[in-house]
Amino acid sequence: MKEYLIYLAQAYPEFRRAELESLADFFGIPLDMSHHNVERPFIIVTLENDEQAKQIMKRSILSRGIYELWGQGKTYEEVHANVKETSSDRFGIYKESSFKFDFIAYKGSRSNNERMEIIQDFSYLAFEGGVRMKNPDQIFSVLEEYNVNGMEKASEPLHIYFGRQIQLSARTENVLDKYDLRKRKYIGTTSFDAELSLVTCNIGQVGPGKVTYDPFTGTGSFLVAAANFGGLPIGSDIDARALRGKGEKRNIQANFKQYGTSLNFLDVLTMDFTNNAFRQDFGIDTIVCDPPYGVREGLKVCGAKHPEKAEGRENVVIDGEKAHLRRDFIQPKKPYELSDLLDDLLFFAAERLPVGGRLAFWMPTANDDFEVNQIPQHEQLELLYNLEQVFNKWSRRLLVYVKRDETYKGETTNGLKSQNIKNFRVRYFGRFTEESR
Numbered sequence: 001m002k003e004y005l006i007y008l009a010q011a012y013p014e015f016r017r018a019e020l021e022s023l024a025d026f027f028g029i030p031l032d033m034s035h036h037n038v039e040r041p042f043i044i045v046t047l048e049n050d051e052q053a054k055q056i057m058k059r060s061i062l063s064r065g066i067y068e069l070w071g072q073g074k075t076y077e078e079v080h081a082n083v084k085e086t087s088s089d090r091f092g093i094y095k096e097s098s099f100k101f102d103f104i105a106y107k108g109s110r111s112n113n114e115r116m117e118i119i120q121d122f123s124y125l126a127f128e129g130g131v132r133m134k135n136p137d138q139i140f141s142v143l144e145e146y147n148v149n150g151m152e153k154a155s156e157p158l159h160i161y162f163g164r165q166i167q168l169s170a171r172t173e174n175v176l177d178k179y180d181l182r183k184r185k186y187i188g189t190t191s192f193d194a195e196l197s198l199v200t201c202n203i204g205q206v207g208p209g210k211v212t213y214d215p216f217t218g219t220g221s222f223l224v225a226a227a228n229f230g231g232l233p234i235g236s237d238i239d240a241r242a243l244r245g246k247g248e249k250r251n252i253q254a255n256f257k258q259y260g261t262s263l264n265f266l267d268v269l270t271m272d273f274t275n276n277a278f279r280q281d282f283g284i285d286t287i288v289c290d291p292p293y294g295v296r297e298g299l300k301v302c303g304a305k306h307p308e309k310a311e312g313r314e315n316v317v318i319d320g321e322k323a324h325l326r327r328d329f330i331q332p333k334k335p336y337e338l339s340d341l342l343d344d345l346l347f348f349a350a351e352r353l354p355v356g357g358r359l360a361f362w363m364p365t366a367n368d369d370f371e372v373n374q375i376p377q378h379e380q381l382e383l384l385y386n387l388e389q390v391f392n393k394w395s396r397r398l399l400v401y402v403k404r405d406e407t408y409k410g411e412t413t414n415g416l417k418s419q420n421i422k423n424f425r426v427r428y429f430g431r432f433t434e435e436s437r
């Protein structure tokens with residue numbers, strides 16, 4: 001086992017541990033993150049080899065890179081002593097390799113001269129392969145962490161690490177720029193943040209060849225994110241317009257083309273999730289989604305709002321054909337409760353996912369009346385993560401469940417309904433005031 005240093009991103013620090021644990025678990029790699037501190041940009045973990053480090057880091061969105069740790073300390077004297085004591089047997093391995101040094105000063109700054117001086121002090125490594133700035137065999141990194149005390153900038157680092165770069169993350173390799181919504185050919189008002197879509201797919205353990213289903217596809221944000229990790233996305237939505245897009249060049253297919261993942265794309269279909277038409281034996285490995293909560297889009301299901309008025313409609317005939325069997329028939333829709341839809345989602349996942357398969361979805365909650373028992377549960381699904389993204393008066397939570405085998409017996413609860421929680425939409429448009437409770 002070896003020690004590795006992970007340089008973490010500062011976006012969504014509460015989600016970092018879940019992402020890295022999920023990736024490690026996906027690859028079957030034991031990873032202990034119990035000492036993770038959301039305040040710190042670095043964490044030391046133990047892994048068996050570089051291959052494991054590479055596998056995890058290549059997909060990570062909330063990390064920046066991973067390094068084989070050669071030494072650390074509070075001062076450079078300590079770092080050098082530590083490197084010599086713990087890593088001197090490594091110096092020879094890279095003696096002939098071309099190399100360069102990289103410098104990371106987290107929340108601090110160093111002039112070029114200072115950097116050069118610091119790097120010179122590592123000359124005892126006695127590398128002879130020559131410095132190569134472009135594509136060197138090895139990159140050695142000095143990583144400094146400065147204390148951030150209010151607005152005052154610290155002049156000396158709080159802690160210093162030295163290591164050999166093993167792998168930069170998907171984030172560092174610019175995946176966020178690639179999936180930036182502003183550059184995406186087809187988006188709509190419901191398009192989900194690119195970064196968090198990718199994070200959702202990582203925590204949901206989307207992977208190569210895994211059928212990934214988004215039952216509330218909209219403009220397909222989760223589908224393209226899933227394909228980025230090799231998943232085979234399939235989506236459905238009650239709203240055919242969202243799935244169809246805005247012409248040939250601005251639709252879901254165009255997005256896959258833009259990202260070079262068209263071959264992964266299975267399909268999208270217009271379907272009310274509560275009247276799911278998938279064959280019983282259609283295998284779904286992972287479910288990732290952002291259910292409708294009535295703010296930007298309606299939560300509707302197929303059916304007549306006033307059944308008494310709809311009576312006899314099934315007998316309407318147009319051009320000799322029953323109206324409801326014609327291709328251009330538009331289903332009547334009726335409102336539905338979010339709590340019931342989430343219940344349906346959990347039941348569907350419990351029935352259709354394989355043991356070990358994950359369901360990851362976003363649920364909005366008002367901050368002033370949230371209690372943890374509002375989170376819906378199903379006896380066959382274990383809640384692994386409840387990760388919160390906080391806005392001013394409300395939050396959205398990424399809830400991640402895993403399907404367990406029949407020896408697992410949890411509880412089944414319709415969280416929102418059993419709490420008699422007011423519809424999120426009512427609270428949202430009531431600006432979360434007391435009266436809207």
Ligand SMILES: C[S@@+](CC[C@H](N)C(=O)[O-])C[C@H]1O[C@@H](n2cnc3c(N)ncnc32)[C@H](O)[C@@H]1O
Nearest residue numbers: 190191192216218219221238239272273292300
């Ligand atoms: C929050 S949006 C999801 C947006 C999507 N993540 C995107 O990238 O655009 C929820 C979606 O659920 C759809 N929806 C509402 N009721 C539905 C139902 N009963 N069955 C399937 N989809 C439904 C809406 O049409 C909407 O597109």
